[in-house]
Amino acid sequence: xxxxxxxxxxVSVSEGTPVLLRCNYSSSYSPSLFWYVQHPNKGLQLxxxxxxxxxxxxxxxxxxxxxxxxxxSFHLTKPSAHMSxxxxxxxxxxxxxxxxxxxxxxxxxxxxxxx
Amino acid sequence: GAGVSQTxxxxxxxxxxxxxxxxxxxxGHTALYWYRQSLGQGPEFLIYFQGTGAADDxxxxxxxxxxxxPEGSVSTLKxxxxxxxxxxxxxxxxxxxxxxxxxxxxxxxTRLTVT
Numbered sequence: 001x002x003x004x005x006x007x008x009x010x011v012s013v014s015e016g017t018p019v020l021l022r023c024n025y026s027s028s029y030s031p032s033l034f035w036y037v038q039h040p041n042k043g044l045q046l047x048x049x050x051x052x053x054x055x056x057x058x059x060x061x062x063x064x065x066x067x068x069x070x071x072x073s074f075h076l077t078k079p080s081a082h083m084s085x086x087x088x089x090x091x092x093x094x095x096x097x098x099x100x101x102x103x104x105x106x107x108x109x110x111x112x113x114x115x
Numbered sequence: 116g117a118g119v120s121q122t123x124x125x126x127x128x129x130x131x132x133x134x135x136x137x138x139x140x141x142x143g144h145t146a147l148y149w150y151r152q153s154l155g156q157g158p159e160f161l162i163y164f165q166g167t168g169a170a171d172d173x174x175x176x177x178x179x180x181x182x183x184x185p186e187g188s189v190s191t192l193k194x195x196x197x198x199x200x201x202x203x204x205x206x207x208x209x210x211x212x213x214x215x216x217x218x219x220x221x222x223x224x225t226r227l228t229v230t
């Protein structure tokens with residue numbers, strides 16, 4: 001069994017300030033973890049993925065996430081927010097091998113960036 | 116190349132009617148996924164295909180929902196005796212398959228409204 005909890009449904013930051021979107025997961029096996037972004041009226045796009053090669057994962061557009069097994073967390077960060085970062089963000093957990101097909105999404109965090 | 120496409124983009128149907136939603140995956144992607152996204156929630160897994168066969172259909176909510184992928188490419192999600200609660204955006208994604216984890220490429224979705 002697997003589940004994802006995104007701890008904040010809405011996050012608001014000012015342009016140029018750091019972004020932190022929090023995600024905790026639960027999994028019966030060694031998980032694969034992803035962050036996807038959904039801009040209004042656009043499809044879901046992968047930001048980054050954790051594959052167990054390194055605990056600190058770098059993604060597109062300056063985002064990164066750190067896998068912390070002891071805390072079962074995979075928080076998404078960015079040093080400096082840009083107006084174009086305003087979107088819905090989803091944390092996703094899936095299994096590996098034969099369990100790789102079933103992905104569980106969190107309920108999403110809406111990021112607002114103020115000028 | 117072309118991304119994942121879904122048709123129709125919008126579908127309005129009356130309660131009790133039958134609907135079919137189509138997904139054209141990226142060429143060469145052997146894995147295909149269907150999700151349902153209700154307002155304010157993350158995508159909910161429905162079914163996952165490896166080639167022509169459904170590898171995991173544990174997310175289908177009941178026997179009114181059925182999906183096929185007869186030639187291992189295009190997939191159709193079929194909903195019988197539609198109910199108002201079926202109203203949602205239905206998302207399709209495709210990916211490479213194997214030991215993974217692989218990025219899922221999402222289509223724009225079909226917005227289904229049951230009146």
